[in-house]
Amino acid sequence: MRDKRRTDLIALAALVCTVVVLLLANRYLDDYKIRIINLSGIYVTLGLSMNLINGFTGLFSLGHAGFMAVGAYTVALLTMPIPMKEMNFFFQPIVPWLANVEVGFLPALLAAGLISAFLGVLIGAPVLRLRDDYLAIATLGFAEIIRVVFTNTQSLTNGALGLKGIPNYTNTWWSWGVAFFTIWFVSFLIRGSYGKAFMAIREDEVAAEAMGINLFKHKVLSFAFASFFAGIAGGLLASLLGTIDPNMFRITLTFNILLIVVLGGLGRIAGTVVAAVIVTVMMEALRFLDESINLGFIQLKGIPGMRMVVFSIILILVVLLRKEGLFTRLKGRESSYAEN
Amino acid sequence: MKRIGLALLVLILACSSWVGLAFAQPIKIGVFEPMTGPSAAGGEMTVEGIELAWEIKPEVLGRPVEIIVVDNKSDKVEAANAVSRLIERDQVVAIIGSYGSSLSMAAGDIVKQKQIPAVGCSPTNPLVTLNNDYYFRVCFIDPFQGTVMASYAVNELGAKTAAVIQDVTQDYSVGLAKYFIDAFRKLTGNPNSIVEISSYNTGDQDFTAQLTNVKNKNPDVIFAPGNYGESALLIRQARDLGIDVPFLGGDTWEAPEFLSIGGEAVEGAVFSTHFTAEAPVTAESGYFLDAYRQKYGKEANAFAALGYDAYMVILDVIEKVGSADPQAIRDGLAEVKGFVGATGVISLDENGDAVKSAVINKVENGRFVYLTTVEPEF
Structure with missing residues (x-):
């Protein structure tokens, strides 16, 4: 119990620090x-x-770009x-029921999250019966389907032409507000019985089921929560x-996020944030x-893309040497899972 | 003592170079182009053109010009970051870029807010400059290109019916197709003159389904704008199926790969583009072609020429308004009339789009051969 209070205090301190940093940043940074x-x-x-799907529940899903697109x-x-x-819709007029809609940012974000979560459940229900790489392929396919559908529904999404002139509501308060809510929510979820169930599923599905955990319900739930936040983040972006x-929501976008998850450590909250x-x-x-x-005496010509190589090298090293993620203190394998 | 002397020398050198720098502050022009990712080839060609232009004209108003090239990774988020970086960190007075309309659109909001003028080289999507007073471009837009090909099909080839096969994931392909269809219907006076509209996706390898449909409708011409790779494959498969009507396309076909992938099959394919290395459109293009050949040892293409023009237009405007203030450059750009560039005579209209001639090329004996120039309608 005392341990819990300590982590709460640390979380509170981090929150206050971030608010102060954001205040200063908004004032002084360009x-x-x-x-x-x-x-x-x-x-x-x-x-x-x-991380909620891939790290905590142990489902290898690659559908994030799709949920973000939604x-x-x-x-x-x-x-x-x-x-x-x-x-925007100079090619083909927009569908009438959307033509005269304009709502605030908060309701729009909530709608984004809810629609994505709904789709998450819809997709998750059949797909989550699959395991491991099969699941990865199915979710990857789902993300591609979303992209293809959006490309072809000209009167709804303006197709390949894209949309421009979306109001720039996103500021540091929105992006970090949502980020903090997500951090809080995920830690809350993980600490509770749902989190225990998620992790039990990750460790051993058969054992988890034998313990009376409803596999299907928990998997779909984890999927729905994750797609909810992915949708909101897509909206913020x-x-x-x-x-x-x-075309923005190609598979490479999912891999960017996967890079963060792997570097931060599967099933690590603080690691992912860092x-x-x-x-x-x-x-x-x-x-x-x-x-x-320019070193003064010699001019080295720059090679575009060098910075990506750095990430690739780090990723390879992490996968080979530090599967727990870069920013996790090693406390011995068994206890580190229980910690979460 | 010796050491102190050395230190002094270094100090003096450092100071003198510092003073020299302060004397003539460079005018900074930012370039954001895809140097990596799927569009890297196009971005690289454009940057080559820009660098050549800079070498030819490295000074304006007695001040040196500095170009700062930033990679946007063919990615929208990165494109926005890159432009923001150019404006805030490098304090550029104008921006050139980018290959790819969606990348340019990602920069649109930022240049508008920060009031820094941007000149696009080859983004042809009409949305790029729409409702944005700070975005200009030196290329024509999709509506014009589509219309040009429709009038070529009707007036030169005498086509009565046409089929359209578009790459539905590419904005320019969809745009060209749409304007081709509109113009073709208008020119033939027959609303049913487009007998078939088929779509495929970037990356597709097999087009027999679409082509079989098209074959059954028996059109006089087929308009198939798309990436060079897919288009070349598509034409090959069409020839294998026994479709022998002419294929028409857009500026993206102007790539050596189009010829190497298409081989015999793409003989006779006709497409509109910005520029041809064969027949200099202006005196400036002759000069550009020679300089390009000398520097890079190969023939220039449209994207390099457009990059060259974008840089030259900005420098010309800076010279004319006599100031390197972003707002003054923007106002100057809005006034550009009859600028003689490598890709033709450029005038910027009220949207910031270039009104200029299009070139029609044809594939003959494995080469791109210049057919004709189409002037814009004023």
Whole structure:
């Protein structure tokens, strides 16, 4: 019990610190850095939601880009001003029931989360009977289907042309507010009976079922929660960028999140948060590797893409040497699972 | 003593270079292009053109120009980051980019908020400049290109009916198809003149289903804008199925791979593009072609030429307005009329889109051969 109070205190301190940092950042940093902070927040949400399925419940799912797409389009279509909609849909008019809708950011985000969660349940119900790589393939297929559907429904999504002029509501409070809510929610979930059930399923499905855990219910639940947060994060991203198109939600986007989850450690909350921030910041900070370097006496021509190589190397090293993730203190294998 | 002397020397050198720098502050122009990822080939060609232009004209208003190239990874999120970085960290006065309309659109909101003018090289989606006073482009847009090909089909080939096969995942393909269809119907005066519209996705390898449909309808021409790879395969499969009507396409076909993948089958394929290395459209294009050949040892293509033009337009405007202030550059860009570039005579209309001529090329004996130039309608 005392241990729990201590972690609560640490969490509270982290929260206060972040609020102070955000206040200072908004005041003193330029828009470029603020953008990176926003992205970090969004990736924290995405990383945690993916970790909930892949890390805690042990289901290898690769459908995140699909859920993000659903959330992004929901927010885009719900918040976009009506005249802007007309401008965007110059090819084929938008479906009438969406043409005159314009709602605030919060209801739009909630709708994004709920629609994605609904789809998560819909997809999860049949697909979650599969295991391991079969599940990965099925969820990957689902994400592709979403993308293909969005490409072809011209009057709903404007197809390949994409949408622009989505209002930029996303700021550091939104992105980190959602991130903190996600952190709180996931830790709350994991501490409770659901979390225990999720982890039991991860460790051994047969044993878990023998203990009386309803496999199907818990798997679908984990899937639904994860897709809810993925949808919201997709919405935040759409609002941050101001423009989206179906090709944005390719499989590479899922892999970006998977990178964060693996670096942070499967089934690690704090690790995922740290990894999300570090990966997002490093992706920009390492840009100097792409540029030509002038050492005074010799000019090295930059090779575009060098910064991605760094991540690949780190990923290989982590997978080979530190499966627990980069930012986890080693406490011995058995106890570290129980800790969560 | 010796050491102190050395230290002094270094100090003096450092100071003098510092003073030199302060004397003529460079004018910074940012470039964001896909240098990695699926669109890397296009981005690289564009940057080659920009770098060539910079070498030819490295100075304006007595100040050196510095170009800062940032990779956008063919990714929207990265594109937004890259542009934000150029504006905030590098304090550029103008931005060039990007290959790929969706990447350019990701930059749209940022340049508008920060009031930094941007000039696109080859984003042809009409949405890029729409409702954005700070985005311009030196290429024509999809509606024009689609219309050009429709009028070529009707007036030059005498086509009465056409079939359209589009890549539904590519915005330019869908755009070209749409405007081709509209113009073709109008020109033939027959609302049923488009006998078939089929779609495929980027990455598809087998087009027999679409082609069989098209074959049954027996059109006079087939308009199939798309990536060079898929298009070349599609034409090959069409020829195998015994479809022998002409194929028409868009600027993306202008790639050596189109010829190598298509081989014999793509003989006679006709497409619109921005530029041809064969017949210099302006005096400037002759000059550009020579310079490009000298620097890179190969023939220039449309994307390099557009990159070159984007840079030259910005420098021309800076010279004309006599200031490197972003707002002044924007106002100057809005006024550009009759700028002689490598890809033709460029005028920017009220949307910031270039009004300029299109070139029609044909594949003959495994080469791109210049057919004709189509002037825009004013």
